[in-house]
């Protein structure tokens with residue numbers, strides 16, 4: 001099966017979004033609309049909030065469509 005995933009990164013974190021898993025509950029867009037935007041592409045803007053706040057919102061995604069990982073800092 002072909003998956004259609006999206007990936008978004010800033011210096012700190014990488015957010016991945018799996019549309020086939022999303023149940024469109026709209027929680028992300030409702031609770032953190034500066035980052036998770038419904039009518040703009042790219043729809044996730046990691047400049048819209050501090051990374052920690054984005055991670056907290058990703059953890060609340062009820063379907064698991066949104067995931068995060070911390071980027072390795074290269075010293």
Ligand code: SF4
Pocket residue numbers: 021022023024025026027028029060061062063064065066
């Ligand atoms: S919170 Fe998760 S399930 Fe709900 S719309 Fe956002 S990505 Fe989809």
